[in-house]
Amino acid sequence: MLDLMTAEFDLDASSTAPSKEELLARVADGDQSAFGELYDQIAPRVLGLVKRVLIDHAQSEEVTQEIFLEIWQTASRYESQRGGASTWIMTMAHRRAIDRIRSSQAGRDRDTKIGIRDFAVPYDHVAETVEVKIEHERVEKAMSRLTELQRQAVSLSYFSGYSHREVADHLHIPLGTVKTRLRDGLIRLRDELGVVS
Amino acid sequence: MTGTDKPGNDLTGNGSADNPADLAGAYALHALSADEAAEYERYLARSEQARIEAAELSDTAVALGLSVAPVQPSSPLKASLMAQLATTPQLAPLTPAADAVTPAETAATTDAPPAAIPIGSASARGSVTAASAPVSSVDPGAGVEQGSAGDPSAAVKGSAGGAAAARAQRRWFQRPAGYLVAAAAAVALFVGGTFAGQALYGDPSQDFAQEQAASLAEINAAPDSQRASTQTADGQAATLVWSGELGLSAIIVDELPALGDDQDYQLWYIGAAGPVSAGTFDSDGSGTAWRVLDGTMSAGDTVGVTVEPAGGSEQPTSDPIVAIQS
Numbered sequence: 001m002l003d004l005m006t007a008e009f010d011l012d013a014s015s016t017a018p019s020k021e022e023l024l025a026r027v028a029d030g031d032q033s034a035f036g037e038l039y040d041q042i043a044p045r046v047l048g049l050v051k052r053v054l055i056d057h058a059q060s061e062e063v064t065q066e067i068f069l070e071i072w073q074t075a076s077r078y079e080s081q082r083g084g085a086s087t088w089i090m091t092m093a094h095r096r097a098i099d100r101i102r103s104s105q106a107g108r109d110r111d112t113k114i115g116i117r118d119f120a121v122p123y124d125h126v127a128e129t130v131e132v133k134i135e136h137e138r139v140e141k142a143m144s145r146l147t148e149l150q151r152q153a154v155s156l157s158y159f160s161g162y163s164h165r166e167v168a169d170h171l172h173i174p175l176g177t178v179k180t181r182l183r184d185g186l187i188r189l190r191d192e193l194g195v196v197s
Numbered sequence: 198m199t200g201t202d203k204p205g206n207d208l209t210g211n212g213s214a215d216n217p218a219d220l221a222g223a224y225a226l227h228a229l230s231a232d233e234a235a236e237y238e239r240y241l242a243r244s245e246q247a248r249i250e251a252a253e254l255s256d257t258a259v260a261l262g263l264s265v266a267p268v269q270p271s272s273p274l275k276a277s278l279m280a281q282l283a284t285t286p287q288l289a290p291l292t293p294a295a296d297a298v299t300p301a302e303t304a305a306t307t308d309a310p311p312a313a314i315p316i317g318s319a320s321a322r323g324s325v326t327a328a329s330a331p332v333s334s335v336d337p338g339a340g341v342e343q344g345s346a347g348d349p350s351a352a353v354k355g356s357a358g359g360a361a362a363a364r365a366q367r368r369w370f371q372r373p374a375g376y377l378v379a380a381a382a383a384v385a386l387f388v389g390g391t392f393a394g395q396a397l398y399g400d401p402s403q404d405f406a407q408e409q410a411a412s413l414a415e416i417n418a419a420p421d422s423q424r425a426s427t428q429t430a431d432g433q434a435a436t437l438v439w440s441g442e443l444g445l446s447a448i449i450v451d452e453l454p455a456l457g458d459d460q461d462y463q464l465w466y467i468g469a470a471g472p473v474s475a476g477t478f479d480s481d482g483s484g485t486a487w488r489v490l491d492g493t494m495s496a497g498d499t500v501g502v503t504v505e506p507a508g509g510s511e512q513p514t515s516d517p518i519v520a521i522q523s
Contacts, residue, residue: 072285138264163228
């Protein structure tokens, strides 16, 4: 469960606004206005992440649409005891973005388009709000505690959508080494960020 | 500074290719192939400790995702989504137990420590055993999501064979009345109840509104769906969405000014043969006005909007306020 994220999210919602968890429960009952409200609350986060991975705006909007349809369809499967609604949605969003890269020409086109991106520092956007800026800086600081090799592997996977095999190919290192870097890197991040399940 | 000094980490070993625990990081980052992920999930099913790690690392990955700057979606995206809800069935809960979680309980468990960072707070700790795995990974039912890439309806098909799917189907097909209401609601929500200026609640126009909502959804869901945006002469954002395969298009304009009773907006397909009327509409001047065009779009057609006497004209009698080429 990502309580710290939930708390962070509360900053940008007025105190009377229903929580995402409440909205999701109403969505599960077929409440379209709750869906609209949930969309307003989190769609920019979802699109931000998807676009970070896919780069192309039009394609990112398509995937965002798929994600929200999946939220509509599967809201009843969300289990609040397993974590916050933001966590559920952002996990789904990332998986969908990755699926898009893997399932089509999109990934290769994208590679052609962007070339080899700067992966060492995955922050090329200017944070738009105080909340995002704080979160961004917190994560950036945590990322800075990783070794360069861990940071590279984690960024290539998460932000550039490389599979662990592609990371190994790209960096010319054994797959086992990539696995270790990804796991150790995330564990380090988890500890730095204080994520407790 | 590698993090391997963490006690819980012992079973990582040194990265031996055969140790499924090594896949924890790649799994949380969605960096595994479907086969590899399935293998890891079989391992998760056997190991409580691995499930805890998987949940934590998945949450850590989410923290990365939340650090990305938000990007505001275009307004047609929401309009399109809302229009599609009416025709998109929802899955039933996997288990009756899932139903038992009320919103109040939800709020209590997830928002309990609203202040600062609740590291190791009692409630968070307490949920460790319940939160046995990242959402959508281990649970065989939730696993259908994994296979639904690129096709939202696959999530429904994917659950076939289960009683849940049957329930979902029943629930959906047994409420035709709900469909009508839902379609109208989808439209009303977006255009502030003034859908294309036509009386939404009149008898024939409700069917019209429903057709319009279904068509907009269809256009957006088409594999070749495309869109182009521009501004009207007065600077309102206008977007054309279309599908060449379907031969359909829809125009969406923000804050389109209201016209007097004696005038309507008229849509035109402008191709090699000159302008062909594609219907009229109105706007109440606030929110988003949109309309699926009548007739068939041909590749390369330009869609134009003119202001015409009420009821429309045979041919445009004024300059278009906006024209967008498909």
